[in-house]
Amino acid sequence: MSDLRTQALDDFRRRCKEQGLAFTFQRQVIYEAVVDSREHPTPEWIYEQVRQRIPSISFGTIYKNVKTFLDSGVLKEVTLHHGSLRLESNMTPHHHLVCSSCKAIFDIEESAVAPVQLPKTKLPAGFSIKQCRVEFVGLCRSCQTARRKRSEANSGVIRRRR
Amino acid sequence: MSDLRTQALDDFRRRCKEQGLAFTFQRQVIYEAVVDSREHPTPEWIYEQVRQRIPSISFGTIYKNVKTFLDSGVLKEVTLHHGSLRLESNMTPHHHLVCSSCKAIFDIEESAVAPVQLPKTKLPAGFSIKQCRVEFVGLCRSCQTARRKRSEANSGVIRRRR
DNA sequence: GTAAGTGCAAAAGCTTTGCGGTGAA
DNA sequence: TTCACCGCAAAGCTTTTGCACTTAC
DSSP states (O other): OOHHHHHHHHHHHHHHHHTTOOOOHHHHHHHHHHHHHOSOOOHHHHHHHHHHHOTTOOHHHHHHHHHHHHHHTSSOBSOSOOSSOOBOOOOSOEEEEEETTTOOEEEEEGGGSOOOOOOGGGSOTTOEEEEEEEEEEEEOHHHHHHHHHHHHHHTSSSOOOO | OOHHHHHHHHHHHHHHHHTTOOOOHHHHHHHHHHHHHOSOOOHHHHHHHHHHHOTTOOHHHHHHHHHHHHHHTSSOBSOSOOSSOOBOOOOSOEEEEEETTTOOEEEEEGGGSOOOOOOGGGSOTTOEEEEEEEEEEEEOHHHHHHHHHHHHHHTSSSOOOO
């Protein structure tokens, strides 16, 4: 095993510990499958990969762990809106502001953001750009308040379970 | 009915004609439900709204028409990746390049794009921004080629149906 | 008149949940 | 030893598909 891989694994082990997650072989293999992919893998794809190393793994385990990783920030997802189709009702060009906690979407008028440029040299050959969308991700007021309350409660002498 | 609404309706009728879509009452009501919402409605939500005006409407009709509208560009969706969960494997900060036809995702290193600023005055009260994601949408090389071929075929004397 | 659209219902695809057994800490 | 995790399987959503009937053009 290369030093690079050993280091990545140690890193992963440390992050699990930080997040209070058990370090299991299944989690290790799932994590490696994602990181090694250099793509934007789906749970299905990860399942196929992991099954080659752990034939007894179940699809449910993939899902549960992927969700756990997302919740704890160990992995990230491409879009915060993969659940259901959502349409634009504002037909004028605009950008979005998204709350990472409750997934609320706010519109930002296009003129509020300076045009974003991408050097042609950074573009894959033959790709033609039609549109640029900017998405600001953060926490809305009510989710911030909720989070603050929770952390205050947790810092008390008696730690409450949720 | 206000002039504004009449105008929007005429506009919609015109766009249907342009796209070769029949102008039906169902389509009109679906379209109006989306535009009037001022939100980011889901098919389920649209169904509830439309049912108040057309109790006999079916969920399938909502879906088929929403898809038709998306295909023809009459409506737009919030994200091109709502189908299935997709993970990031590139753990360094980056932006995305998305093909609107085949939905392929390419990564763009963060440094290729100048930092995007949003004036505080444009922010809803209490919202705190953690991250900015830029998504360039366009057509990849192979989808452009495919589209060109299709349009060449269609420009022949005998127009083929798909 | 004819092709496209609608309504209904079943199927397919994606994700979550519950539970008994297993393993990390 | 204990609690979180795993595997399995069923259930719950969301979306697609097929077909007979109806309607816009």
